[in-house]
Amino acid sequence: APGNQLVDYSVKVFYDDMFNLSPYQGSSTDDLDKMWDDLYGTARTLIDAHSAERLPNKTVRVNSGIHEGEYIVQFEVFHQLHCLNSLRKSIYRDRFPEMNVLNADMTVNKTNVNHYEHCLDRIRQGIMCHADVATIHWDWKDGSQLPFPIPAGRNGINMINMETTHVCRDFERIKRWAMERNLDDWDKDQII
16 A cells, blocks of 8 residues: 555553543534544545555546646545544534434434444444554452443442553554645546
8 A cells, every 4th residue: 555654653552531531532612623624634645656556456547737647545544534523423413413313304314324334334344454452451449349441440449441552553644644645626527
């Protein structure tokens, strides 16, 4: 893939998503929505003919204009982030009525349901493909019988520690590379 040369790794500790909220959590606001949108601001990335020839599947070539002879791809990570953000927006029905699974007349919005089913399965496939083997640690308290999935030591209950250490690809590096090659405005008539 054209992005393989970009893959660099670093160690990161994931936020515990219940008590130590990440900047991407919380009720939908203009600032939070912009942060999410900025994660995947590129839907179309340009690659050269040599890179396109090496792809396992053919992609389309730009036929005219300043990008003539280049090819269009999208990195899967940006598609998955779009899907995840769509699912996030569907939680906030009043803020994003167009994302609801029910229409105003309470009938099912099949387009949105189909989109979210597609998104859920795409994210599932991505998770299974990358099969993160980082460990979640179990912390036990005396006298308790069952663990509970929140950070250790809260409320005196046995809990698992969700602040886990992972070896991650450098997302910002991949995003920068894609944004430098982003096809912002395009005319579908320029595509072969």
